[in-house]
Amino acid sequence: MPTPAPETAARQRWMSVLARASADTIAAQLEGAPALPPSTVLRGPESGLVMMRGRAGGGGSPFNLGEMSVTRCTVRNAQGFVGHAYVQGRDQRQARLAAELDAALQDPAHHAALEAAVIAPLAAAQQEARDEAAAKAAATRVQFFTMATMRTS
Numbered sequence: 127m128p129t130p131a132p133e134t135a136a137r138q139r140w141m142s143v144l145a146r147a148s149a150d151t152i153a154a155q156l157e158g159a160p161a162l163p164p165s166t167v168l169r170g171p172e173s174g175l176v177m178m179r180g181r182a183g184g185g186g187s188p189f190n191l192g193e194m195s196v197t198r199c200t201v202r203n204a205q206g207f208v209g210h211a212y213v214q215g216r217d218q219r220q221a222r223l224a225a226e227l228d229a230a231l232q233d234p235a236h237h238a239a240l241e242a243a244v245i246a247p248l249a250a251a252q253q254e255a256r257d258e259a260a261a262k263a264a265a266t267r268v269q270f271f272t273m274a275t276m277r278t279s
Contacts, residue, residue: 140231140241141224143249145213149220151248152227159243162230163203171199171218171225199225207232 130138144152156162173195180191198212199221209229211221227244230236 137228137232139249140245141211141228143245143252144211144224144227146252147220147248149217149223151251152220152223152244155244155247156223156227160236160239162226163205163233163236165201165203165209165226165229167199167201167222168208169198169200171197171221173197173216173218197221201225201229203229203233205233205235 129135174197175193176196178191178194179188181188194214195216196212196214197216197218197220198210199218200208200210201222202208203226207229209225209227209232211224211228213221213224227240231240231245
């Protein structure tokens, strides 16, 4: 796959952070942030199902893994920026907040403040949770030795 443009990569990063954060967590971060511009809903928030696909061994033939609930929302803010959000589950508030933040983060006038007040702390908390889970998993790692590695000829 081609490398995305820097603007696209940045938007993918903040949307990934917002999709993984709960509505309560996003709202808590927004309390200390500048107010979001008013927005109007263009679509949603609405919940539905998407088919998850997988590949055996990562490179085999694709197969239908199962269905997953997803909620989407699209908004346009007062500055004319359009924000989209797709989040796992049925949390319409999370989808609306994520879409409003997506629209506001596209505006250079709001980007730096919202990145520092909302996205960076959420990303740091998510990375800390991943590191903690990895440390717990590493603590249970078992090294297996076979007789073949212990033999001397």
